[in-house]
Amino acid sequence: MLSRRMLLLGGGTLALSVVFAVTGQLGDTADVDASAGDRDSEFTYRGRRVRLRESRTMVMAGISGRGEVHIERPTANRFYSHLVPFQEFGSSRQLVTTLIDLEDAHLVAL
Amino acid sequence: MAARLRENILTMSLGAVSAVTAAFNSLKLNGSYDGFVRRHMDAMMVPTPPGSQSNAAHRGPIFLPWHRAALWELETLLIQADPSIAGLPYWRWEVEGALNAGRPQNSRFWTADYVGTDGDSAQGNRVLNGPFKDWQATIYDNGSRSYTTRSTAGLVRRLGRDPSGSPNLPDQAQVTDALSYTKYDVSPYQYDTNGFRGRIEGWAGGPRMHNLVHRWVGGDMLSGTSPNDPVFWLHHCNVDRLWWSWQTRSTPLRPYAPISPDGPIGQRSGDQLTGLLGTSWTAAAVQDIRNAATLGYSFH
Numbered sequence: 001m002l003s004r005r006m007l008l009l010g011g012g013t014l015a016l017s018v019v020f021a022v023t024g025q026l027g028d029t030a031d032v033d034a035s036a037g038d039r040d041s042e043f044t045y046r047g048r049r050v051r052l053r054e055s056r057t058m059v060m061a062g063i064s065g066r067g068e069v070h071i072e073r074p075t076a077n078r079f080y081s082h083l084v085p086f087q088e089f090g091s092s093r094q095l096v097t098t099l100i101d102l103e104d105a106h107l108v109a110l
Numbered sequence: 111m112a113a114r115l116r117e118n119i120l121t122m123s124l125g126a127v128s129a130v131t132a133a134f135n136s137l138k139l140n141g142s143y144d145g146f147v148r149r150h151m152d153a154m155m156v157p158t159p160p161g162s163q164s165n166a167a168h169r170g171p172i173f174l175p176w177h178r179a180a181l182w183e184l185e186t187l188l189i190q191a192d193p194s195i196a197g198l199p200y201w202r203w204e205v206e207g208a209l210n211a212g213r214p215q216n217s218r219f220w221t222a223d224y225v226g227t228d229g230d231s232a233q234g235n236r237v238l239n240g241p242f243k244d245w246q247a248t249i250y251d252n253g254s255r256s257y258t259t260r261s262t263a264g265l266v267r268r269l270g271r272d273p274s275g276s277p278n279l280p281d282q283a284q285v286t287d288a289l290s291y292t293k294y295d296v297s298p299y300q301y302d303t304n305g306f307r308g309r310i311e312g313w314a315g316g317p318r319m320h321n322l323v324h325r326w327v328g329g330d331m332l333s334g335t336s337p338n339d340p341v342f343w344l345h346h347c348n349v350d351r352l353w354w355s356w357q358t359r360s361t362p363l364r365p366y367a368p369i370s371p372d373g374p375i376g377q378r379s380g381d382q383l384t385g386l387l388g389t390s391w392t393a394a395a396v397q398d399i400r401n402a403a404t405l406g407y408s409f410h
Contacts, residue, residue, distance in 0.1 A: 066253045074163050074301075074302075082151075082154035082334050084274070085154055085334050086321040086332065087317060087321060098274045101273070101274060105266060106234070106266070107266060107333050109251035
């Protein structure tokens with residue numbers, strides 16, 4: 001079982017892969033990892049370049065150089081955004097990829 | 111003010127349903143409806159109290175009073191548009207699975223006679239039939255912190271099939287569970303504290319109840335601008351009915367919590383409700399909005 005500390009500290013690709021496998025959110029869209037340390041990371045999803053800057057209580061997600069999305073972090077492995085406010089996510093990355101899916105469905109503009 | 115009666119939409123005559131949906135269209139045409147969409151989204155962005163995980167309308171004790179006030183405001187405008195309307199109908203989502211052999215999307219609620227069908231997967235999951243087929247949603251633009259109008263008509267729904275949503279609607283067992291909690295909310299009054307409010311909003315022991323309904327409908331109901339879909343109001347009218355059912359299980363009414371001066375600022379019984387239409391007929395504080403009988407409506 002993954003520890004909260006493992007997720008808090010990034011945990012590496014293995015930990016994230018397990019979370020995504022459990023939640024099944026990433027689907028079949030290819031992503032490219034470019035980890036930039038324990039608290040910062042970057043990846044590409046559906047043509048958007050995403051940069052995550054994580055702290056203990058929040059995450060700021062920059063998406064293709066546009067306005068940043070503020071993500072709340074009630075606990076180490078629970079993430080929440082008012083843009084998709086009726087659920088929590090197991091990782092900030094999972095949340096951001098969901099937001100990008102919602103933008104592609106014309107439900108929100110990022 | 112005439113007494114208002116809120117009914118199960120599936121027990122109403124089609125004529126009465128049509129009057130309600132026509133009134134919704136009147137509000138959409140005159141622009142007042144989209145004000146409700148914006149206020150709901152705006153309330154999401156006001157941490158209450160500052161720095162907390164709760165906001166002015168959700169993720170805290172204020173959730174039920176704020177939505178009761180918003181429902182009352184919308185209902186007032188609907189009745190002003192058509193005085194023949196008795197009240198805002200509710201959608202009793204917790205019985206839909208049992209009534210439709212486990213396939214709640216087969217309910218007649220999801221037909222053009224009521225709120226329109228599921229979205230058409232071949233057309234971007236747009237709902238292109240029923241009383242709201244011409245609606246263009248109000249979209250929040252996070253980059254500019256402003257609102258835009260979707261360029262094409264059709265609400266978005268993905269009943270039980272949204273990859274970002276849920277395949278399951280809450281059932282009667284979840285309702286029974288929520289009603290079994292005798293405390294409205296409990297200290298420290300965080301979003302997922304395990305009282306009646308936490309269970310019915312759907313964070314405590316979740317995902318469940320209110321949150322799960324948003325996620326089952328999917329599409330426009332997933333985002334902070336979820337009032338774009340009028341189903342939002344029928345859903346919340348049912349949540350309000352369940353709260354009233356819980357409140358009236360004792361005499362006097364089961365109390366709200368936290369009672370001022372205890373509890374987080376902005377979530378207490380004496381605190382001002384914010385981010386509403388705010389007309390002269392809107393109650394000012396949480397304690398003013400907690401009694402449906404005083405507000406002049408009942409459920410059938």
